[in-house]
Amino acid sequence: xxxxxxxxxxxxxxxxxxxxxxxxxxxxxxxxxxxxxxxxxxxxxxxxxxxxxxxxxxxxxxxxxxxxxxxxxxxxxxxxxxxxxxxxxxxxxxxxxxxxxxxxxxxxxxxxxxxxxxxxxxxxxxxxxxxxxxxxxxxxxxxxxxxxxxxxxxxxxxxxxxxxxxxxxxxxxxxxxxxxxxxxxxxxxxxxxxxxxxxxxxxxxxxxxxxxxxxxxxxxxxxxxxxxxxxxxxxxxxxxxxxxxxxxxxxxxxxxxxxxxxxxxxxxxxxxxxxxxxxxxxxxxxxxxxxxxxxxxxxxxxxxxxxxxxxxxxxxxxxxxxxxxxxxxxxxxxxxxxxxxxxxxxxxxxxxxxxxxxxxxxxxxxxxxxxxxxxxxxxxxxxxxxxxxxxxxxxxxxxxxxxxxxxxxxxxxxxxxxxxxxxxxxxxxxxxxxxxxxxxxxxxxxxxxxxxxxxxxxxxxxxxxxxxxxxxxxxxxxxxxxxxxxxxxxxxxxxxxxxxxxxxxxxxxxxxxxxxxxxxxxxxxxxxxxxxxxxxxxxxxxxxxxxxxxxxxxxxxxxxxxxxxxxxxxxxxxxxxxxxxxxxxxxxxxxxxxxxxxxxxxxxxxxxxxxxxxxxxxxxxxxxxxxxxxxxxxxxxxxxxxxxxxxxxxxxxxxxxxxxxxxxxxxxxxxxxxxxxxxxxxxxxxxxxxxxxxxxxxxxxxxxxxxxxxxxxxxxxxxxxxxxxxxxxxxxxxxxxxxxxxxxxxxxxxxxxxxxxxxxxxxxxxxxxxxxxxxxxxxxxxxxxxxxxxxxxxxxxxxxxxxxxxxxxxxxxxxxxxxxxxxxxxxxxxxxxxxxxxxxxxxxxxxxxxxxxxxxxxxxxxxxxxxxxxxxxxxxxxxxxxxxxxxxxxxxxxxxxxxxxxxxxxxxxxxxxxxxxxxxxxxxxxxxxxxxxxxxxxxxxxxxxxxxxxxxxxxxxxxxxxxxxxxxxxxxxxxxxxxxxxxxxxxxxxxxx
Numbered sequence: 002x003x004x005x006x007x008x009x010x011x012x013x014x015x016x017x018x019x020x021x022x023x024x025x026x027x028x029x030x031x032x033x034x035x036x037x038x039x040x041x042x043x044x045x046x047x048x049x050x051x052x053x054x055x056x057x058x059x060x061x062x063x064x065x066x067x068x069x070x071x072x073x074x075x076x077x078x079x080x081x082x083x084x085x086x087x088x089x090x091x092x093x094x095x096x097x098x099x100x101x102x103x104x105x106x107x108x109x110x111x112x113x114x115x116x117x118x119x120x121x122x123x124x125x126x127x128x129x130x131x132x133x134x135x136x137x138x139x140x141x142x143x144x145x146x147x148x149x150x151x152x153x154x155x156x157x158x159x160x161x162x163x164x165x166x167x168x169x170x171x172x173x174x175x176x177x178x179x180x181x182x183x184x185x186x187x188x189x190x191x192x193x194x195x196x197x198x199x200x201x202x203x204x205x206x207x208x209x210x211x212x213x214x215x216x217x218x219x220x221x222x223x224x225x226x227x228x229x230x231x232x233x234x235x236x237x238x239x240x241x242x243x244x245x246x247x248x249x250x251x252x253x254x255x256x257x258x259x260x261x262x263x264x265x266x267x268x269x270x271x272x273x274x275x276x277x278x279x280x281x282x283x284x285x286x287x288x289x290x291x292x293x294x295x296x297x298x299x300x301x302x303x304x305x306x307x308x309x310x311x312x313x314x315x316x317x318x319x320x321x322x323x324x325x326x327x328x329x330x331x332x333x334x335x336x337x338x339x340x341x342x343x344x345x346x347x348x349x350x351x352x353x354x355x356x357x358x359x360x361x362x363x364x365x366x367x368x369x370x371x372x373x374x375x376x377x378x379x380x381x382x383x384x385x386x387x388x389x390x391x392x393x394x395x396x397x398x399x400x401x402x403x404x405x406x407x408x409x410x411x412x413x414x415x416x417x418x419x420x421x422x423x424x425x426x427x428x429x430x431x432x433x434x435x436x437x438x439x440x441x442x443x444x445x446x447x448x449x450x451x452x453x454x455x456x457x458x459x460x461x462x463x464x465x466x467x468x469x470x471x472x473x474x475x476x477x478x479x480x481x482x483x484x485x486x487x488x489x490x491x492x493x494x495x496x497x498x499x500x501x502x503x504x505x506x507x508x509x510x511x512x513x514x515x516x517x518x519x520x521x522x523x524x525x526x527x528x529x530x531x532x533x534x535x536x537x538x539x540x541x542x543x544x545x546x547x548x549x550x551x552x553x554x555x556x557x558x559x560x561x562x563x564x565x566x567x568x569x570x571x572x573x574x575x576x577x578x579x580x581x582x583x584x585x586x587x588x589x590x591x592x593x594x595x596x597x598x599x600x601x602x603x604x605x606x607x608x609x610x611x612x613x614x615x616x617x618x619x620x621x622x623x624x625x626x627x628x629x630x631x632x633x634x635x636x637x638x639x640x641x642x643x644x645x646x647x648x649x650x651x652x653x654x655x656x657x658x659x660x661x662x663x664x665x666x667x668x669x670x671x672x673x674x675x676x677x678x679x680x681x682x683x684x685x686x687x688x689x690x691x692x693x694x695x696x697x698x699x700x701x702x703x704x705x706x707x708x709x710x711x712x713x714x715x716x717x718x719x720x721x722x723x724x725x726x727x728x729x730x731x732x733x734x735x736x737x738x739x740x741x742x743x744x745x746x747x748x749x750x751x752x753x754x755x756x757x758x759x760x761x762x763x764x765x766x767x768x769x770x771x772x773x774x775x776x777x778x779x780x781x782x783x784x785x786x787x788x789x790x791x792x793x794x795x796x797x798x799x800x801x802x803x804x805x806x807x808x809x810x811x812x813x814x815x816x817x818x819x820x821x822x823x824x825x826x827x828x829x830x831x832x833x834x835x836x837x838x839x840x841x842x843x844x845x846x847x848x849x850x851x852x853x854x855x856x857x858x859x860x861x862x863x864x865x866x867x868x869x870x871x872x873x874x875x876x877x878x879x880x881x882x883x884x885x886x887x888x889x890x891x892x893x894x895x896x897x898x899x900x901x902x903x904x905x906x907x908x909x910x911x912x913x914x915x916x917x918x919x920x921x922x923x924x925x926x927x928x929x930x931x932x933x934x935x936x937x938x939x940x941x942x943x944x945x946x947x948x949x950x951x952x953x954x955x956x957x958x959x960x961x962x963x964x965x966x967x968x969x970x971x972x973x974x975x976x977x978x979x980x981x982x983x984x985x986x987x988x989x990x991x992x993x994x
Contacts, residue, residue, distance in 0.1 A: 062338075062429050062483050066394075084461055099124050107355045109133040109348060115286040122147060122255035131355035134255065135348035136282070138295075139332035139401055141370040142344035143282050144876075146351050146363040147252045154248045155358035159547050159874040161826075162243035165189040166583050168222075168682040169235060170205050176229030178241055180222050181583075181683040188221035189241070196244040197226070201818045203686070204236030205229065213244040237681035238818065240583075252365055259283070260317065262366045267879065275368040277322040280315025281307065281329045287314065288330075295334040298388035298400040304330040328372045336397025338433040339854075342426065343369065343847030350547070350840040350873045360547065363876040371851045373865050379406065379858040394484075395435050402854065409857055411439020411486075414511060416504075418496050418528060419518030420448035420472040422837050423542055425462040426846030427516055428480045431487065434850065438486035447492035448473040455798045459839040497527055506970035509535035514856050516849065517541040529554065529562050534973065534990075536899070538856050542845045544837055547873035549845035552883075553852045557899035558863045559883040576746050580663060583683045585814055585822045589831045592809035596795050596802065599651075600709045603633045604790035611789055633790065641711060641719045645728045648706035652692060652699065656812050658737045660689040665739035685817045694729040702812055703729065705805035713790050797832030806831045841873055889985045892929070892978075896987050902927070906959055906972070906991035913994055916942050917955035923976070923989075933977040936963070941974070959991055 061073075068076035074092045082090040095101045097117070102108055108125050110118055110133070118134050125132035126147055134145040165180040165188070180189045191197070196213035208229070217225040224241070253263075264275045287310045288303070289295055296303035307330035308323060315321055347367065354362045374380060380402060387403035390396040395407050413436050417424060428446065431437065437444045452460075452467045452475055462479040463472070477491035494500050509515070509531055517528050517539060525541060532539040536556040543550055554562050577583075578591045610630045638644045669686050671679040680686035692699055704725060711718040719725070795802055803824065810831070811821040822830065848869045855865055863885065870879045886898035904922055906914040914922075916934060920942065923929045934942040939962065942954045959972055972991045 062433050107131045107352050111135045119256050126254035137340045137344045139335040140372050141329050144367040148362050150251045152250050157248050157361050163190050165241050166683045167239040172230050174228040174230050175225045178224040193218050197241050198244050202239035204234050205232045207232045237678050238685050258365050264366045276318040277325045278368040280311040281326045283314045284310035296330050298334050299385040328375050332401040335401035338430050339847040339850035343844050346840045346843035360874045377858045377860045377865050410435050412441045413513045415444045415514050416512050417446045417516040420476040422459045422842040424518035425460045426842050430850045432480040432484040437488050443488045445490045446473045447494045449495050453798045509537050512537050514538045540849050542849050544841040549841045549871040551848040551869040553866050560886045581684045583685050588810040588813040592806045600713050600793040604713045604792035606630050607633050607790045644707040644710040648703040656690040660687045660816050666745050687816045694726045702808035705808050803828050891983050891986045901988040901990050903990045907994045913958045929978045931976050932979045935975040
């Protein structure tokens, strides 16, 4: 073996950790610690087998009932190997000797005795092997990292380095860098002490590529650097770039770190709790060595013995939180899938840090607990008898929450929206927990999307054979194989106003909870609105790279999730994209627009025009041909060579002629006013490119554009670069002639005129054009329904699409002196992809399921719930109690956000109430005289109207004038009472018959 990872113990945390596979080649890999030329091995070992286990332990999702009696590692190996064919997964039953461990870069121990941890830790520390210990017991988890005495972190921070556009740099000591205002109005994001360098400066070129220098932040737009007094004056352009230096870190061995642990925490209270858990885990090892078993669930004598051991072993750590130690010991025999998922994810992320040198490793201990679950009313009174083993696959969970709770879990009805990265993890956890695995239980999961290749690296319920299948159906089938008792119903529907007939009031009101695993703020806001209306608990979660968050909205205890506005669509001002780009995001957005304008919209226009074209020639006379259709007809290629020649002309038009015309209108020395250069600040002065048939970047653009062009015209394409280059060398293009008087906007909002070379106005349909269209359609199928052209919709997972986007963007970046982006970065930005990694999704799903436990108990104690924010890049978790719901005053009374007026809107005749009957009810029940009543934007009643109008309004039914879909069971109305001065008032909910 040449490097790799060994995971010893495929139990609770070990199974979750092994979801994240390391090794194997990947596109865009630049080497580093992982050897990408070979299949890096992952070895798993496990001494325990499943003999004596009547059914499977709760958290071990890799195992099936048919595996009972087999060695855990052997039973897990095949399913682990299925996750990624590029990762070699082997099983070993060897002793963990020095010779065996010497083959690995990283060694991870899970569920191992302390004696073994110390022995293996000593070997790894001496040999410079990164060593990780992960353990989960009941409602608590432990993580330890030792990466040796001289571990190098190549890139310590998450995300791309900071970058800002330079507007001005002063000559002085110190020099002052003024940054241009970015889109959205924000300035730079640098902090004091950040190291920076510069690129693309015109004037003060001494700073271009300079050695990293520290900055001091003066304000939102200004930075102070070193002495620039001797440098040449700054003229225009350029960027200030953050530089991240490699760091070297030293770690103690487990034996050294055990007595006085380093535990990074945010407060002294957290430090005391973590130190108490550290002593409790050590005491648990001692108890097991003393008694040959773990403490019995809810056995007071066993818990007290663990506490005695903790007092002696943790004496040097300061005062213990004895309640924490007792609570930990009382449920330490339990195995919980959410805790295993969380701890396993953190351990996997630390293993990735060890292999890649990316992000700061843990220094050196991390402790986690969810012991607040034991404070709930239902959990507090459990006895030893309640938590005894039942010979069930859920015994690990029963040990913590009791048998009655397990039955309640089985009866739950949940709605999960989204079956992507987080959704897959949640469904897996639900299956292992037994959620909806009993009588009356049900999980409904819906996702409009289908499985794509790019999903396979983080959505582990999917396999290559599932590509193009509905995500929800594939995920539901996968978890049914894990636990056949779980009832999962899969839908492929969007959740929104258009599906309220399916997901209506009755549907939401029968649910025990809703889980949001969506990726847009609009969808999140809609779900929140529906759950508020139906008073259904909502668990919301999200991830971005190594960051994640979990929020529980529990009526009527907690505040709502918060107002969600539409997410930014990533677009930029047209003026910036067309003439004055200054970041790679601008050039990538420009390339996306190019893709749509070249390969999608013209084809759609031609097809639509032909579909609407009259069959009779007499009716065709005088028809105007749209510009896109006219151009597509005039430039219709006949073969691959025509596509190549078109792409070459397009290259010349965009990367030479358009730039030359811009510089003709605004020369490099142009001034907006005397002494103020036009090309300054965020306006980068461009330069034209000269086509070179031997330049790989130039030819790559032509090939990508020609292939897509051929596809839109349904022509065969070729991939012979030599033949393509021969065509390009034979082409002679006319010299560029600039146009005088062409107006080009200098700011967004000014008039935009056509660039040089754009075609003129559309023309009338002639007989020749009509015949040409008819012949074209006949060639492609003979019928009037045949689509003449094939519109291409951009898909980030299609390599041919991304090849064009990257080539087009980087050439434009070269025009403007913007650093180019590699293939993966281009894909992420152009596809507007929020980075997603499996470790974060696994950890977040574990935190969500801990809140599910509380909802199953129907807990009404605010302090038992948690909001969580996770930073895996720093191995940092922030958990805090949610806020109470906001309140307001209306008519002399304080109202909660959740308070509302509810009326069963049934009139005296047994039918739906009239407006008059509702007004009478408000007067009778609350003494309120309503002056205005609205249903959305529809005015149902206005006391200022004339008597005749008021009479008509009072007589109408509450839902008159609107479609009564079968799912509509309630109406929320707005009202205004006479004399009202307050802006807020309780919602009025009318329950319809």
